[in-house]
Amino acid sequence: MTGAALALRGLHVEVPDGERTRVLLDGVDLALAPGELVVVTGASGSGKSTLLTYAGLLRRPARGEVLVAGAPTAGLSERARTAARREHVALVYQSANLLPSLTAREQLELVAHVRGEHGAAARRRADELLARAHVAHRADALPARLSGGERQRVGVARALMARPTVLLADEPTAALDPDLSAEIARLLASAARDDGVATLVVSHDDAPLAHADRHLRLTQGALVAG
């Protein structure tokens, strides 16, 4: 057991590259405390999204260990890993990844539904989070009717709907102009500070750096101080 909300120990990932294999993560160690915001930057293809894949329990590492909320995950069955994701992990995506047939409010209600929470309480919380992300007035709009910035704010609100222990954001400001990027970065920082969520942001954009507790760079499979 450990006090870190998220801990990666000796995480090693190789991927096929033609006839050979390429090392994407070479024994990565990382620990995030509750409420801490860590930003990882790196060149395109350096393995930033892959890092989130393993940190978010979306894949099982062949070597190394991932601990979420202090508990090791290596021995978990697929069903238990899914439950751990549902309980502790939320993701914010580069392109928001909103479901086209759901309104902004329903994107959040879906998270509650997946967690087995229904009814007025879920709807109230969804409205509160949309208000906090400054998109309450767009609650009934479908994604096709939202601007890029609005979509990303709904994406962040959706991630917070799960009351996660760990929030992982994959290039959350990449497709936005500087003003919108700064706003999304502020929103993520507020999630970390106000809700105590351990937040790991991977980005090649500078916007999230202004709020980071730590800045790391992923280079040649290793995390180094930025």
Next chain:
Amino acid sequence: MFLALRDLRRGGRRFALIASVVALVAVLSTVLCGLADGLVRDGTSGLRALPITHLAFAPHSDAVFSRSTLDGRALAAWRARPGVQAAPLGVSFVNGAPVGGRRGEPSIDLALFGVRATDFLAAGDARRARELHGLVLARELRDDGVRYRIAGSDVVLPVLGFTYSGSYGHVPIAYTSLASWQRIAYGNDARGRYSAIALRLPRDAGTAAAAAGAGTELKTKAQAYDGSPGFTAETATMTLIRAFLLAISALVVGAFFTVLTVQRTRQIGLLKAMGASTAYVVRDGVAQMLVIVVLATVAGTAAGTAIVAALDGGPVPVALRPGGIAASAALLVAAGLAGSLVAFRRIARVEPAIALGVEA
């Protein structure tokens, strides 16, 4: 159902094509069901109308009247059993040409049933023909004052009356006395022969032993339908066509949902990434499929039922049997469900990492 219902409500056009195809299959399936039931009814209505529980045939005749010949010994053996009502029945197909002033009019094909006036088979208007040397025809052949010469014999029978007699092997039934039938079938050498014995058996009649004792092969009324000319081939053909339709429906629904699942791979990955179990995602997909297939089947079945109702009473033999139509619709839904299982198997294989665009 959270996502499935909203997807249906807001992406209705995407599902219109598959719903139309399923509805069309349901229309075809219902009309075929009506045709199959109509053919069965048309081919066996005469037997159905007989007030009997069983028929006894000569051994190995497979309920085909033309293969069966019995005589008074078999009848006496059946009549000797307590509680059994038995009557000789002669059945053959004949052609009757109008004679007298009606020359030049077309001849008619008849399934000629010969019965004794004193037996329980005789009832109502048909009794007169059984007592007299004449014909009682189906109501639809109503044409008073005609006499028919039965082809292949010199027997001329006047029409004595009309009744509902149904048809056998799609040929209208005409009743005559057993003596007239025997004269047509055997000439002057009938020796008391007839085709089969019509029976009313009490429930605990010990039927197998009785049939063996009488040297006969016993069939229930429903089993005797199999001997109706073309009955087995017709029902087998209709069953095969309906089975093909069900298979096509299963394939179409399966193919549609497979394509839909492939298109939604990233969406499924997203759901799994937020902690939805495979069972949750599959439940959502099955619910969506069921809503589409059930609604389309109900609409198609209603349209098919309307078509069958419109055809009823016309030259095409159709019948509306609610049980049969409901079973046909239920089978269609089951076929859709079976077909979509292939698609839902793919859902289990979708990795949550796809949500991040990481596929390697």
